[in-house]
Amino acid sequence: MEKPLRIGVLALQGDFREHAAMLRRLDAAVVEVRLPGQLDGLDGLIIPGGESTTIGKLAAMYGLDDAIRAFRGAIFGTCAGLILLAREAVDGTHGQPLLGLVDIAVRRNAFGRQVASFEADLEVEGEPEPVHAVFIRAPWVESAGPGVQVLAEAAGHAVLAREGRYLVAAFHPELTGDTRIHEQFLDLVREEQGVRA
């Protein structure tokens, strides 16, 4: 039998348990990451939904920001995770610390406050059937560099995208029973391992 993938879930704040449950359903070994040393030996990392300012500050306090920048595996960010991975947040939240790993500019709370949070079916590149997506005070990708592949859009803006070994979603696949986006991420993890091997 194939050795299970070891996937870290950044567990500083947010819905990391839902990501962990999703990964276990896909037979991955899950590690909760709160400190830099816990990234050692991981094949991939998920940055979950939550409050991006909270997660960003807690990461910086414990040196996880630099540790994640140095991490060589594939990374998947949902919602707050998408914001943290971005190069820039266009609404400029007084110097909010970002990881700057993906060549996108994002708009936080782009659809509005909680009253505008919604669920809807999305057409996703590479998926024959639509994906039911949950958007909570969600961001969108305002602009993307040439190396970024847009995989899904909502209201005319990119909400699922890939650049190299990074996958970002403005919505929360971990809140539904649908594992397809997480399967796409695990494929990316294996692909990245092949590149590094």
Add this chain to the structure above:
Amino acid sequence: MPAMAEIGTMRVKSGLAEMLKGGVIMDVVNADQAKIAEEAGACAVMALERVPADIRVQGGVARMSDPDMIKGIQAAVTIPVMAKCRIGHFAEAQILQALEVDYIDESEVLTPADLENHVDKWKYTVPFVCGATNLGEALRRLGEGAAMIRTKGEAGTGDIVNAVTHMRSVFGTIRRLGSMVEEELYSEAKRLQAPYELVKWVAENGRLPVVTFTAGGIATPADAALCMQLGADGVFVGSGIFKAGNPAQRARAIVEATTHFNDPEILARVSAGLGEAMVGISTASLKPEQLLETRGW
């Protein structure tokens, strides 16, 4: 928003609470405090006119906050802004929804407006969080449409004992439900005065169907860690931060303790040098009519 999108579904309402997990929601009374809270790493703020400790001292009727104050806080921070309405005061709830607050707390900290009925929370697009002292009360609130529960504790005291009592009661009863056979669940639902379908769901799943925070009496990083280890998904801190010396540092320490609740070395480090905690009141010294936890039905 794309065409065919649905707003205000239970998944969307409870979904925001999922994103708050592992975080600290801080009471603030103005934009400056809100900025301090955000800077310290709060995952949301609760906008209110007076923190519970001041409501205790000053007395009088405690009501929904001035909309201008809520708007000022919304303009000052990017994290979710919650606000409180009185128990059963659905007009205050309508106003808070019109203001687009991110969560409404139908709260026993304010003076109740209805001695029998809570707000029918299904009617709103904005989600509600409600307090509970035991599982039956929590399930009654869910039956009315709440999308998040917080155990009540005793607000404005800085005494953690009631918060612990309420968590032990909620989580202990959930564990006992798991050992019951089907026919016992009917009489248990009757005993809990809670909808049978919810009792059955909790018995099968071993947890509440929504995120459960704790509140009422958290004053130190150790208090936050205690609550998290007892099973809370996150904490509300009311008077404990801005009634203490050096609020910014204490706020940050409580945020760190809530994330690293299982790491005693980090807890020891963040607990040091915080200056004075809020003085507090022992809940054992309160007269029955001074207790806030008994409000809610």
